[in-house]
Amino acid sequence: MSYSSFLLSLIEFKSTLATLELLEKLNVYVYYPSTQTCCGQPLGNSGYEDDSKGACQLFVENFKEYDYIVAPSGSCIYHVKKHFDILEQTPEVIKVRNNAYELCEFITKVLGRTDLDAxxxxxVGLHKGCHGLRGLHLGSCSERMDPYFSTEEDLLNAVEGLELMSLNRKDECCGFGGTFSVFEEAISVKMGKDRIQDHIDSDVEVITVADHSCLMHLEGLINRQKKPLKVMHIAEILNKSI
Known part of the structure; x- marks a missing residue:
């Protein structure tokens, strides 16, 4: 197993466990289908959407019976909501697409909670993943003139003792971008290093992210450079001492 694969597996395990515990503490009945696999995003991002149909259809089969589908990864939910149009739009497919939520969005919009007693x-420095921010509209973007808001900041600002640090570039991409980080490695690494330096310059102790892919990219760079920063999924922070 490569270092990146190991890191991603560890990140997914920790964030999934924190998500499960957090939702259960919020009195949500959670079921984890044991036959689930990837939603098909990697193939779609690489231009092989037609080859991803099997994975997409299996995702629908696994989750079609549930009221909500919640994931601690904005990019996965974005793929389900925006790219499952490659499937025949059966009632089951439409239901899954409509009922898929990123974790922070589910907590604030469906459960109506912001203060989780964490x-x-x-x-803490918040890195805003592009799929969640610009795709799912979990916050306002600096390139638009919309009134400022941030679903993730609303949750973090309610955490006792947490000091949310102001960054110089609040919503800049970390450079991961799926296969972009493979085919344009030098640019991807430089973008990631810039994001890390912004957090260091802002006196951040912990970088938090709501997306596995950004988390893996930033943590990998931090570990290799031995930077004095810790990276945690937002679910881990929201689950602390709740």
Missing amino acids: KFPHK
Whole structure:
């Protein structure tokens, strides 16, 4: 197993476990289908959408009976909501697409919660993943003149002891971009290093992200450069001392 694969597996395990515990503490009945696989996003991102249909259809089969589908990864939910149009739009497909939610969006919009009684006494920097921000509209973008809002910031600002640090570039891409980080490695790494330096310059102790892919990219660069930063999925922070 490569270092990236190992890191991604560890990140997914920790964030999935934190998501499960968090939702159960919020009195949500959670079921984890054991036969689920990838939603098909990697193939779609690489230009092989037609080859991803099997994975997309299996995702629908696994989740069609549930009221909501919640994932701690904005890019996965974006793919389900925006790219499952490659499937025949049966009632089951439409239901899954409509009922798929990114974790922070589910907590704030469906459960109507922001204050989760969490405690995390650290200086935190929020990295906003592009799929969640610009695709799912979980916050306003600096390139638009919309009134400022951020679903993730609303949740973090309610965490006791947490100091949300202001960054110089609040919504800049980290450079991961799926296969972009493979085919344009040098640019991807430089973008990631810029994001990390912005957090260091802003006196951040912990970078938090709501997307596995951004988390893996940033943590990999931080570990290789031995930077004095910790990276945590937002579910891990929201689940602290709840």
